[in-house]
Amino acid sequence: MATRQTRLLAHAATAPSTLVLFLWMIVPLAMTIWFSLLRYSLLDPGNESFIGLLNYEYFLTDPAFFTAMFNTLKLVGGVLLISVVGGTLLALLLDQPFWGRGIVRLMVIAPFFVMPTVSALIWKNLLMHPVQGLFAWIASIFGLQPIDWFAEAPLTAIVLIVAWQWLPFATLILLTAIQSLDEEQKEAAEMDGTPPLPFFFYIVLPHLARPITVVILIETIFLLNVFAEILVTTGGGPGNLTTNIPFLVYAQALLQFDVGGASAGGIVAVVLANIVAFFLVRMIGRNLEA
């Protein structure tokens, strides 16, 4: 039984965290909303004026916004497709008994721990360089024309780099989930002589539905914010072919000094992320009760 005193102490113990997180969330958000309603340029300080929703109008009717929006969707969608499908297949494979499980598991999970700037630059140079990269050399062995990744398919290149970082995450989580599948259920299916495909579609996949949803939601939240990989490889280019929403906001604020416009963009990003967060928080909440 929690006494009155304990209850007070509990409040005192949670208060500092609650307070700093509240400030961390509400102060920048309120300021961003306020800036988004101003004509506010860092090049013209002291001359801010209230212009209502004009920044949103500019931002949302700017062709660059639509390009950035589509790039964001392609990036998120592409990485999700590769990491979830690949992760499921890998998890199924790694769940089989084989020699050296521990080591293989370590190798598969490793890319997730590589900092974004490292993976982006290693891929861009050592692997994807059109002349001296390893991929170009492999292509030449097979007599193929090497792909100049960052000129011909810059967004695809970034999708591949980011997917390499997130495939291990999906694999690890789905592998954990598969291993929690009831051993007896597996044995029963085996004794009934269930062929592999129905076994996968009727037993494994339903069991994985929830973890897959969790992977999709969590990855989406992180993938909506991809930034460093773009900054160090393409700088958003060529043109704006690899500019996503975070990069567009960054460029508008810190490269073009348009605080008002960039803030409007930031708010758009917050709204997008909240749609995903809404579903994720509901799923986590449901699990908390169980």
Next chain:
Amino acid sequence: MARAHSVQRKTATTVACWLVGLVIFFPILWMAITSFKTELEAVNIPPSFLAFDWTIENYEIVQERSNYLRFVGNSILLAVGSTLVGLLFAIPAAWAMAFAPGKRTKDLLLWMLSTKMMPPVGALIPIYLLFRDFGLLDSRGGLIAVLFLLNLPILIWMLFTYFKEIPGEILEAARMDGATLWREIVYVLTPMAIPGIASTVLLNIILAWNEAFWTLNLTTSDAAPLTVFIASYSSPEGLFWAKLSAASTLAIAPILVLGWFSQKQLVRGLTFGAVK
């Protein structure tokens, strides 16, 4: 054993799994190998995989030319510092939520998690301007504060799930014996929770070490950690593959080791307990 597999099948699976594992790990391996080549050798086509003159000159040059150790120091300071500050806030909060839950504890916990889902670009501009006005740009203190706030929800959440597993009766017994809250936390709870706290710390250090949005936007040199140092290799004149590889290998090696130790906690921490 109903699921006994033939040796052939196991051999085939082993080959397949090792192939897949090596392919996924290859970029890291290739980077490590390249770091021991000369610059000339590093861009040579056809590339040599093992038969080249191994050298450690890149590691020496990286340190000499750019004071590499300062960036390492910053990375360590930021990761460890933000984690320690975080623990100071998170341990009491997680304790209260796990052992003295109220009606709104669950909502509070979920709300805290939801702050983690806020996109950084929504806060970039005000934080940048506030940092500029308070002279915090490129300062270690400012960045520690940001990393601390960024990861506080995950700290609280993970500690909460670990504390939940500790039987409450033990704490009640301590309370009956007249232990104060402070003593209860320090002498009873903390020792029992050490494994959980350790894994939480590990994951938090990894996340802070690799954080590459705020570090890139809020630091330039003095407070810059390794993420920023490596990013400086993106400029065309900085394209020295062997040195890039050497700097990168050093930058990820410690975290790779920590990461391998904390795989299980990773699932727990990053899915917020939604997958067990």
